[in-house]
Amino acid sequence: QFDFGCKRGEAFAGMQIPTLEDILKKFAGHAVMNVHVKESAECRVSEEMILEIARLIKKYDCERHCYFMSGAEYVLEIMQRIAPQIPRCAGAGSVKPYDLVAKALKYDCKKIQIFTPDLDEYFGPDYVAETCRRAHEAGLHVNICQADDADTAIRYLEDGCDTILTNDYQSISRSIRDSVPVGQTTLEPPAWPEEDDDLAEITRLFERRNETHD
Numbered sequence: 001q002f003d004f005g006c007k008r009g010e011a012f013a014g015m016q017i018p019t020l021e022d023i024l025k026k027f028a029g030h031a032v033m034n035v036h037v038k039e040s041a042e043c044r045v046s047e048e049m050i051l052e053i054a055r056l057i058k059k060y061d062c063e064r065h066c067y068f069m070s071g072a073e074y075v076l077e078i079m080q081r082i083a084p085q086i087p088r089c090a091g092a093g094s095v096k097p098y099d100l101v102a103k104a105l106k107y108d109c110k111k112i113q114i115f116t117p118d119l120d121e122y123f124g125p126d127y128v129a130e131t132c133r134r135a136h137e138a139g140l141h142v143n144i145c146q147a148d149d150a151d152t153a154i155r156y157l158e159d160g161c162d163t164i165l166t167n168d169y170q171s172i173s174r175s176i177r178d179s180v181p182v183g184q185t186t187l188e189p190p191a192w193p194e195e196d197d198d199l200a201e202i203t204r205l206f207e208r209r210n211e212t213h214d
Helices: 020-027 047-059 073-082 100-106 116-122 127-137 150-159 169-179
Strands: 033-036 066-070 088-091 111-115 141-145 163-165 185-187 202-206
Touching: 020 033, 020 047, 047 066, 047 073, 066 073, 066 111, 073 088, 073 100, 088 100, 100 111, 100 127, 111 116, 111 127, 127 141, 127 150, 150 163, 150 169
Parallel strands: 033 066, 066 088, 088 111, 111 141, 141 163
Antiparallel strands: 163 202, 185 202
């Protein structure tokens, strides 16, 4: 019942907080959903929580349209053990600095998710590009959270990020399409799952000259 968007700006006024089931019901089969399961000192993630989330995902036939995201290793372990059919994304955790690629490989994740507030404090200026290089060599897809202006989004794409998480999809999407030369970059559905549209994230796939991609 609360106006969740009014503090962000007029364009977001009237937005309310939906439940996970609301989202699954609305977007099942229409979007790839990043299900970020967060934990805190007051609320640790339990096996029961992951089982319930997995139950809802299955209820709405979204197992091929969702992936779990967490930065906490104990949460990734629970996800891998209890709901291995739902792909996982390894994100930043409370222990810093961290190695996202190593964490992803440890828990058999499909993706990593770079967290931009950590970049200046814990990592150098080449971190994003180097992490993308290492991730792609390991067969991992790279999300970055977040970019809410076009210049920042384009810089991350040039560094090699595959998916931009943003609070302003329509604006960022238009800016990228208008700013990036045709033939250099395309905005397409994400590389995983290949057959589904991605309405919540912006995906960029480079068309590199003299390179062949499977």
